[in-house]
Amino acid sequence: MTDEPLLRVRGLTKHFPVRQGLRATGLVRAVDGLDFDVRPGETLGLVGESGCGKTTTGRMLVRLLEPTAGTIEFAGRDITHAGRRELRPLRQDLQIIFQDPYASLNPRHTVGRIVAMPLQVNGIKPPGGVKARVQELLELVGLNPEHYNRYPHEFSGGQRQRIGIARALALRPKLIVADEPVSALDVSIQAQVVNLLRDLQRDLGLAFVFIAHDLAVVRHFCQRVAVMYLGRIVEIGDRADIYERPQHPYTRALLSAIPDVTRLGPAGRIRLSGDVPTPLDPPSGCRFRTRCWKARDICATEEPALVPRDGGDQATACHFPEVAGATEAIVEEVSR
Amino acid sequence: MSRFLIKRLFSATLTLFAVSVLTFLMFFALPRDPVTGMCPKNCNPERLERVRDDLGLNDPLVSQYAGYMKGIVTGRDLGSAQGGRCDAPCLGWSYVTNEAVSDTIARVLPVTLSIVIPAAILWLLLGVGLGMVSALRRGTWLDRMAIGFSLTGASLQLYFVGAVLLLVFVYNLRLLPVPSYTSIFDNPAKWASGLVLAWVALAFLFSAIYARLSRAQMLETLSEDFVRTARAKGLAKPTVYGRHALRAAITPVVTIAGLDVGGALGGTVITETTFGIQGLGRTAVDAVRSGDLPTIMATVLIAAVFVVMANVLVDLLYAAIDPRVRLR
Amino acid sequence: MSLSPVEGVALAEIESGTGSGGPGVKGVVGRSPGQLAWLRLRRDRTAMVSGALLVFFLLLGLAAPLIEMAYGVGPREQFQKLLDGFGMPLGYAGGVTGDHWFGLEPGLGRDIFIRLIYGLRTSLFIAFAAALITATIGIVLGALAGYLGGWLDAVINWITDLTLAMPFLIIALALTPTLTLRFYGERGQVSSAFGVGVLIAVFAIFGWTSTARLVRGQVIALREREFVEAAKASGAGLGHMLFRQLLPNIWAPILVSFSLAVPQFITSEAALSFIGVGLSDETPSFGRMIYRSLDFLQTDPAYVFFPGITIFALVFAFNLFGDALRDALDPKSSR
Numbered sequence: 001m002t003d004e005p006l007l008r009v010r011g012l013t014k015h016f017p018v019r020q021g022l023r024a025t026g027l028v029r030a031v032d033g034l035d036f037d038v039r040p041g042e043t044l045g046l047v048g049e050s051g052c053g054k055t056t057t058g059r060m061l062v063r064l065l066e067p068t069a070g071t072i073e074f075a076g077r078d079i080t081h082a083g084r085r086e087l088r089p090l091r092q093d094l095q096i097i098f099q100d101p102y103a104s105l106n107p108r109h110t111v112g113r114i115v116a117m118p119l120q121v122n123g124i125k126p127p128g129g130v131k132a133r134v135q136e137l138l139e140l141v142g143l144n145p146e147h148y149n150r151y152p153h154e155f156s157g158g159q160r161q162r163i164g165i166a167r168a169l170a171l172r173p174k175l176i177v178a179d180e181p182v183s184a185l186d187v188s189i190q191a192q193v194v195n196l197l198r199d200l201q202r203d204l205g206l207a208f209v210f211i212a213h214d215l216a217v218v219r220h221f222c223q224r225v226a227v228m229y230l231g232r233i234v235e236i237g238d239r240a241d242i243y244e245r246p247q248h249p250y251t252r253a254l255l256s257a258i259p260d261v262t263r264l265g266p267a268g269r270i271r272l273s274g275d276v277p278t279p280l281d282p283p284s285g286c287r288f289r290t291r292c293w294k295a296r297d298i299c300a301t302e303e304p305a306l307v308p309r310d311g312g313d314q315a316t317a318c319h320f321p322e323v324a325g326a327t328e329a330i331v332e333e334v335s336r
Numbered sequence: 337m338s339r340f341l342i343k344r345l346f347s348a349t350l351t352l353f354a355v356s357v358l359t360f361l362m363f364f365a366l367p368r369d370p371v372t373g374m375c376p377k378n379c380n381p382e383r384l385e386r387v388r389d390d391l392g393l394n395d396p397l398v399s400q401y402a403g404y405m406k407g408i409v410t411g412r413d414l415g416s417a418q419g420g421r422c423d424a425p426c427l428g429w430s431y432v433t434n435e436a437v438s439d440t441i442a443r444v445l446p447v448t449l450s451i452v453i454p455a456a457i458l459w460l461l462l463g464v465g466l467g468m469v470s471a472l473r474r475g476t477w478l479d480r481m482a483i484g485f486s487l488t489g490a491s492l493q494l495y496f497v498g499a500v501l502l503l504v505f506v507y508n509l510r511l512l513p514v515p516s517y518t519s520i521f522d523n524p525a526k527w528a529s530g531l532v533l534a535w536v537a538l539a540f541l542f543s544a545i546y547a548r549l550s551r552a553q554m555l556e557t558l559s560e561d562f563v564r565t566a567r568a569k570g571l572a573k574p575t576v577y578g579r580h581a582l583r584a585a586i587t588p589v590v591t592i593a594g595l596d597v598g599g600a601l602g603g604t605v606i607t608e609t610t611f612g613i614q615g616l617g618r619t620a621v622d623a624v625r626s627g628d629l630p631t632i633m634a635t636v637l638i639a640a641v642f643v644v645m646a647n648v649l650v651d652l653l654y655a656a657i658d659p660r661v662r663l664r
Numbered sequence: 665m666s667l668s669p670v671e672g673v674a675l676a677e678i679e680s681g682t683g684s685g686g687p688g689v690k691g692v693v694g695r696s697p698g699q700l701a702w703l704r705l706r707r708d709r710t711a712m713v714s715g716a717l718l719v720f721f722l723l724l725g726l727a728a729p730l731i732e733m734a735y736g737v738g739p740r741e742q743f744q745k746l747l748d749g750f751g752m753p754l755g756y757a758g759g760v761t762g763d764h765w766f767g768l769e770p771g772l773g774r775d776i777f778i779r780l781i782y783g784l785r786t787s788l789f790i791a792f793a794a795a796l797i798t799a800t801i802g803i804v805l806g807a808l809a810g811y812l813g814g815w816l817d818a819v820i821n822w823i824t825d826l827t828l829a830m831p832f833l834i835i836a837l838a839l840t841p842t843l844t845l846r847f848y849g850e851r852g853q854v855s856s857a858f859g860v861g862v863l864i865a866v867f868a869i870f871g872w873t874s875t876a877r878l879v880r881g882q883v884i885a886l887r888e889r890e891f892v893e894a895a896k897a898s899g900a901g902l903g904h905m906l907f908r909q910l911l912p913n914i915w916a917p918i919l920v921s922f923s924l925a926v927p928q929f930i931t932s933e934a935a936l937s938f939i940g941v942g943l944s945d946e947t948p949s950f951g952r953m954i955y956r957s958l959d960f961l962q963t964d965p966a967y968v969f970f971p972g973i974t975i976f977a978l979v980f981a982f983n984l985f986g987d988a989l990r991d992a993l994d995p996k997s998s999r
Contacts, residue, residue, distance in 0.1 A: 062897045063897075064896060084899060084901065087899060091897070091899040095897065095898070096893075096894070098890040098893070098894060099890070100890055103889045103890040103891065104891050105891055106912070106913065107913065108696070108912035108913050109912070110696075117895060117898060117900070117908075118898035118899075120904075121898050121900040121901070121904050122898065122899055151697065153697075164894070167898075171898070347822075347825075351822070351825055355826065355830060359835075362835070362838070362839065362842075487980065487983060487987075490983055491927070491979040491980035492976055493931060493935075493972065493976070494935075495935075495938055495954055495955075495958070496954065496972035496975070496976065499954070499957075499961055499968045502961060503961055503962070503965055503968075507961065507962045595828070599831070602831045602834075605833045605834070605837075605935075605939055606833075606935055606938065606939065609938070609939055610958070617833070617834075620831075620834045621939055621940075624837045625940070632838050635831075636830070636831055636834055636838075639834060640830060643831070644829050647825070647829075
């Protein structure tokens with residue numbers, strides 16, 4: 001593993017104009033200035049509530065959406081606004097797995113055609129032939145290679161997601177954006193698919209941007225975790241740091257919401273009051289302040305920067321980061 | 337709502353403008369001298385030239401068009417050969433019929449209206465009623481009869497149905513007079529008896545299409561959740577079907593009906609030809625046959641106006657039936 | 665378009681695998697949605713009967729010269745001797761005899777049966793050609809409008825509205841002689857092929873809107889689906905997106921609309937010939953026969969009935985088949 005990042009994202013922003021008739025009446029700030037890196041072979045988890053901009057981020061990374069501002073560098077090349085032709089060589093290194101295994105496979109194509117599609121559109125003829133490569137891929141994701149002539153409707157949700165994974169692997173990518181790859185699956189199937197992804201990551205040395213709202217799955221799969229709230233990263237760091245020493249109140253609240261059989265009762269649970277504010281008109285200063293129990297005047301006026309704490313890898317965007325060991329006090333404070 | 341209306345009216349005007357330009361180009365720019373059709377067979381060159389001058393055919397195309405449009409809006413002077421002053425809406429002068437085109441239109445438009453409006457009422461009532469009943473009585477002999485009727489009707493040709501009706505009711509049974517037009521204000525009984533065959537023929541064919549469409553729509557609506565919810569809530573069948581389902585099922589029918597009625601008002605060419613009634617459609621056909629350009633232009637424009645107006649009306653009706661449309 | 669030769673090879677390679685391969689492969693070959701629809705169609709008796717009737721009509725049309733040879737009468741032959749002094753056919757039901765199955769035309773004394781056979785040929789050819797051309801135009805414009813959206817969508821939509829606002833019959837009526845003049849001049853002898861061509865062209869100009877609207881709606885419903893995005897994320901071009909990803913998913917409604925468009929064009933052709941557009945009297949056609957026959961409605965009703973019933977049977981068979989096809993392709997839709 002080198003220190004040179006495979007993916008370098010700086011100030012990534014996506015604003016959707018809201019139109020009424022021909023006039024633009026507002027902007028949805030879906031993603032508002034993200035900075036993060038992904039090193040080769042590394043898995044970065046992107047977590048947050050629904051509507052926080054995770055999926056938008058994923059789509060921008062594979063250039064399904066055009067960023068409003070910021071830069072995306074992949075393998076040292078700026079691909080922020082690259083056209084289809086310039087992207088072609090990079091497509092092979094950068095693929096995506098979708099959330100809905102029912103919508104992500106063309107119902108009129110056989111599995112063989114679906115998995116071979118990336119090869120076709122890029123005009124790649126693998127040695128040994130397309131069919132051999134497709135069967136190899138199906139085997140790799142744990143499907144019967146003889147099933148290449150079947151249609152998607154003949155498969156279960158978990159199998160379909162494996163087909164989607166095989167398609168993403170067809171071009172031997174270096175980075176895969178996985179957009180909630182297991183959240184549409186039954187819990188019992190989720191573990192199998194996540195384990196498959198982990199095996200593939202280890203065996204093929206893949207880097208992942210793993211988008212999820214399920215913190216348990218992310219903990220299982222990701223080496224680094226970025227927590228998003230309302231289009232911003234509020235905290236980013238190594239898995240151990242985030243899960244064991246969360247410094248941002250929001251991370252803390254999210255973690256406390258994980259059902260934990262070892263700790264019974266509501267004691268450890270932080271209940272956030274109110275709803276997520278609308279991204280049409282996000283709060284000034286710190287975006288989390290409207291629901292934060294620590295909010296002071298400064299939070300409304302000054303936006304906290306994402307700065308590393310304790311000289312480590314963990315960075316938090318908060319004026320009053322959590323101090324290790326103070327958790328119990330907070331819980332007490334909130335529950336009062 | 338008013339903004340929605342303004343937007344629709346604006347795009348309708350734009351469409352009409354384009355239709356007028358296209359029609360103008362089509363007939364005046366194609367390599368057929370309009371004058372040859374307008375003057376009797378043995379025209380001498382001087383006379384042809386004079387007619388061309390009278391018509392302004394030697395002017396550039398743009399100014400011809402501008403003159404034509406100005407005539408429609410404010411009226412214009414056409415010169416003594418064309419009846420002098422022509423008041424708005426001036427549609428030009430026809431050398432074939434030797435009258436102002438607007439007078440021709442004023443004469444034949446009531447004929448087409450008299451054919452289409454009663455026929456449309458008849459076909460909508462019959463078609464939608466039949467479709468609803470057969471949807472509610474799905475699978476019964478009544479339903480099968482309705483399906484058979486609509487399939488047959490949709491495959492029949494108007495001129496054939498018209499011919500059969502004429503043969504039976506006029507020539508063999510002698511129950512009805514030979515179809516003709518009398519003004520409803522002069523003699524309503526004669527008006528009705530002269531046109532009833534045209535109404536029946538049109539209504540027969542169109543109601544078949546509407547029965548099919550409304551049956552399919554109704555069946556689809558009946559299987560939807562909100563209808564089931566309304567039934568489960570304990571609402572009486574007539575309330576559910578009448579108020580909830582009908583409202584949802586009728587919207588696509590309204591769209592098609594608007595377009596059909598609009599199109600029919602622009603001239604029921606086949607009906608008028610079959611029954612020998614001189615309405616807009618027959619007038620247009622005659623105008624084409626005799627190369628009567630001003631009349632062709634006028635009939636095409638009027639037909640387009642009806643279609644476009646029907647479109648706007650349908651959109652407004654839609655907005656009235658389905659409040660979500662207004663938001664767009 | 666990204667339909668590179670390599671892509672073709674890759675496709676062929678994948679699809680050639682059907683039925684071959686290792687032992688036990690047969691058991692796992694899946695049924696495509698198309699095969700399932702075909703099976704449903706095969707089980708539908710109405711579809712089979714109307715389909716057989718259509719095939720019969722098609723064969724009649726295709727074999728018209730053969731039938732003429734077997735029947736022994738040509739479409740332009742006149743049998744004046746079999747008409748009375750007023751030009752009316754002698755005998756019953758418009759002169760039906762063993763030699764002239766459907767009788768003779770009053771006035772010219774031409775054989776109605778063989779003219780109907782040739783009229784069938786003309787009508788079917790025009791209807792199929794027009795349906796193919798309009799479907800192609802409609803698919804391309806509709807798919808482009810639906811997939812690309814934006815100003816292109818707005819423009820195509822507006823052109824659709826404009827086309828719908830033009831009174832089809834009147835413009836066709838006015839345009840045909842003008843076009844004929846342009847190509848043949850005042851006195852030129854117009855060939856019947858030209859008349860047929862003009863009719864098809866007029867249908868092509870006015871007939872594409874419904875397919876375009878249909879395809880546009882379907883493409884809009886599909887374009888946000890993730891399999892479309894997957895192709896885009898792999899770098900697929902416009903051609904691949906439209907023809908490989910989107911169209912295979914909407915061929916069912918297209919096929920249904922095609923099967924219902926053919927009888928519409930048959931009807932329209934007859935209607936246009938009826939008001940005297942396009943085909944000259946030389947070319948046998950349904951509409952012209954009915955138009956001529958209306959003058960003899962009282963004196964020779966059989967002349968009206970034979971062509972009228974034939975068109976009805978043909979259009980009826982097409983409509984029945986189209987309905988059955990819709991049921992087979994979309995089992996959820998209710999009849």
